[in-house]
Amino acid sequence: MRVLVTGGGTGGHVNPALAIANTIKLNDPTAVIEYVGTKKGIENKLVPKAGYPLHYVEVQGFRRKLSPANLKAAYLAVTSPIKAKTIIEEFKPDLVVGTGGYVSWPVVKAAADMGIPTALHESNAIAGVAVKMLQKYVDRIYLNFEKTGETLTCDPGKLMKVGNPVMNGFASVSREEARAKLGIDEKYKHIILSYAGSMGAEKVNDAVLCLMREFTAKNPDVYHIHATGAIEHELCTSQFKEMGLDKCENIELCEYIYDMPLKMAAADLIICRAGAMTISELAITGKAAIFIPSPNVAENHQYKNAKVLADADAAGLFEEKELTDGARPLIEKVASLLSKEGAENRRIMSENIKQFAVPDSNKLIYNDLCELVKKNKK
Numbered sequence: 001m002r003v004l005v006t007g008g009g010t011g012g013h014v015n016p017a018l019a020i021a022n023t024i025k026l027n028d029p030t031a032v033i034e035y036v037g038t039k040k041g042i043e044n045k046l047v048p049k050a051g052y053p054l055h056y057v058e059v060q061g062f063r064r065k066l067s068p069a070n071l072k073a074a075y076l077a078v079t080s081p082i083k084a085k086t087i088i089e090e091f092k093p094d095l096v097v098g099t100g101g102y103v104s105w106p107v108v109k110a111a112a113d114m115g116i117p118t119a120l121h122e123s124n125a126i127a128g129v130a131v132k133m134l135q136k137y138v139d140r141i142y143l144n145f146e147k148t149g150e151t152l153t154c155d156p157g158k159l160m161k162v163g164n165p166v167m168n169g170f171a172s173v174s175r176e177e178a179r180a181k182l183g184i185d186e187k188y189k190h191i192i193l194s195y196a197g198s199m200g201a202e203k204v205n206d207a208v209l210c211l212m213r214e215f216t217a218k219n220p221d222v223y224h225i226h227a228t229g230a231i232e233h234e235l236c237t238s239q240f241k242e243m244g245l246d247k248c249e250n251i252e253l254c255e256y257i258y259d260m261p262l263k264m265a266a267a268d269l270i271i272c273r274a275g276a277m278t279i280s281e282l283a284i285t286g287k288a289a290i291f292i293p294s295p296n297v298a299e300n301h302q303y304k305n306a307k308v309l310a311d312a313d314a315a316g317l318f319e320e321k322e323l324t325d326g327a328r329p330l331i332e333k334v335a336s337l338l339s340k341e342g343a344e345n346r347r348i349m350s351e352n353i354k355q356f357a358v359p360d361s362n363k364l365i366y367n368d369l370c371e372l373v374k375k376n377k378k
Contacts, residue, residue: 001028002031004035004036004097006099007103009038009041010197010199011198012276013101014046015167022168023165036103049258055087084106084109088111094116095116096108100120101128108120116376117139117372119139119140120135121142121365124301125276125301126148142160143159144163144164164277165361166362168261169262170261171284179191187221188221192270193225193269194211196232200230200233201273201294202232203292205228206327208226209239209240209245211224212243212245213243216248225254225267226251230255240253270290271289274291274302274306286350288349288350288353289349290334292330309353314352314355316337316349
């Protein structure tokens with residue numbers, strides 16, 4: 001089977017695409033898989049590391065306010081499917097799968113026009129622009145949330161709730177095995193893992209730096225790993241050094257976490273955004289987490305995601321506006337959860353978040369993709 005996968009811009013689009021690609025390869029080692037993205041997205045780092053050839057199509061999103069940039073966006077919306085068609089003609093895929101981001105539009109649209117089976121996956125509760133634009137052309141739309149279907153107008157027969165596909169390796173190693181593989185010394189009683197998204201988030205980074213200065217640096221038995229994201233990495237690294245945190249042996253700062261399954265397995269507490277993909281990974285691994293949802297997303301869906309879990313005692317939740325003035329509420333919450341008395345609260349959060357997992361998502365998607373290809377060949 002020859003499969004062309006697309007989805008770009010952020011990890012929230014790229015990681016599900018790679019999870020689907022890896023699942024296909026795992027079940028069909030003879031499958032030939034290639035990827036289409038843009039030259040600016042996080043896919044430029046993640047896709048080569050995953051071992052898939054990467055092609056490029058130039059496309060960009062429309063801005064909400066009137067802007068000359070929208071003229072170029074309109075031009076690329078019309079011309080990009082032509083470039084995508086050239087890639088498709090050369091690769092000759094049996095199937096094209098998109099996971100959102102503007103690059104999905106030209107690739108999936110061109111494939112549909114050429115009569116090639118097409119599928120989309122939507123992670124969030126509210127369908128993104130690319131998925132809405134493509135819904136009438138594709139053969140299948142996989143949903144993480146049942147209610148996402150309410151934001152679409154296509155034939156309901158196209159929709160299939162499958163949860164979120166996750167990368168191979170999540171929940172495959174124990175906390176102890178992960179710590180050993182990472183070479184983290186046994187002297188550390190607890191491990192905090194925090195990250196601000198693939199591109200970064202200033203408010204999250206600021207809050208975590210305060211946490212590191214006021215809590216982690218003063219507790220040498222706690223090891224803390226934080227990923228700043230690409231855009232914020234230089235500034236955050238400078239602030240990190242100004243605070244003297246680079247002198248702390250128990251604090252690690254990086255741009256992006258490439259071995260997330262391993263580091264997540266090793267962690268006792270995770271601090272992160274509340275994207276659908278992240279929540280799925282946490283649910284499968286059963287990790288205690290504190291969410292700081294992004295306020296800069298459509299209809300505030302990250303907050304809504306996090307609120308569902310917080311109401312179920314499955315996670316902690318702070319909005320960005322609560323973490324000004326030294327991020328005191330976050331520091332207090334972390335200190336409480338990592339105290340001796342907090343162990344039971346972490347256990348409850350772990351058990352409760354597992355209830356949100358869909359462990360067979362990858363298998364459901366793979367089996368249905370195979371059916372789409374079979375139907376087309378008939």
